Amino acid sequence: MNLLLSCKALNSICCQQEENAMSKRLKRVVLLSVVITALLACSRQEEAPPAAKQTPQAGMEKARETMREAHEGMKQVHEGMVAGMEMGKAVYEKTCAACHATGVNGAPKVGDKAAWAEHLAEGIEHLVQAAIKGEGAMPPKGGNPSLSEEEVRAAVHYMIELSR
Numbered sequence: 001m002n003l004l005l006s007c008k009a010l011n012s013i014c015c016q017q018e019e020n021a022m023s024k025r026l027k028r029v030v031l032l033s034v035v036i037t038a039l040l041a042c043s044r045q046e047e048a049p050p051a052a053k054q055t056p057q058a059g060m061e062k063a064r065e066t067m068r069e070a071h072e073g074m075k076q077v078h079e080g081m082v083a084g085m086e087m088g089k090a091v092y093e094k095t096c097a098a099c100h101a102t103g104v105n106g107a108p109k110v111g112d113k114a115a116w117a118e119h120l121a122e123g124i125e126h127l128v129q130a131a132i133k134g135e136g137a138m139p140p141k142g143g144n145p146s147l148s149e150e151e152v153r154a155a156v157h158y159m160i161e162l163s164r
């Protein structure tokens, strides 16, 4: 339990600089993944043969190692999410902003929480599919067929993050 608390403390220190940049939801995901990593690491440690716990020093070293692993895992999750958001931002700015920055032709405007709340009620997957296949005045993939589905998906997530 002490170990878990330390991991949490470590997490809050590490993430402090990114506090503003990251949304609350992303932070929750990161925290959750750290807790899971720590729990997994802790249970693995319990299964270790008694020899591994022989001295308090060995125990501490093991705990430090576990925390390093948890921290590394958290960093990777965080980097993955940042990369996804950057991809979404790039696609949005290049293709989607033409309509969604201003709300032309009834496109839900990015940042308009009320407008997006209505669309979000249908579920994120529905929105992703609508953006891929097109809907109403929106052409498939926002009119840019060279986009992969992954890129369109990232753009949808980016737009939603800015709109709630």
Ligand code: HEC
Pocket (backbone or CB within 6 Å): 091, 092, 095, 096, 097, 098, 099, 100, 104, 105, 106, 107, 108, 119, 120, 122, 126, 127, 128, 130, 131, 135, 136, 137, 138, 139, 141, 142, 143, 152, 155, 156
């Ligand atoms: C040519 C203008 C235009 C472009 C470019 C465009 N959209 Fe749209 N988008 C619209 C319009 C108009 C709607 C509303 C459609 C409707 O409700 O009939 C819409 C709706 C949406 C919705 C909500 C769909 C739903 O079912 O609620 C999403 C999500 C979306 N767009 C994502 C994107 C993404 C991602 C891109 C860039 C890859 C993009 N759009 C580019 C015009 C555009």
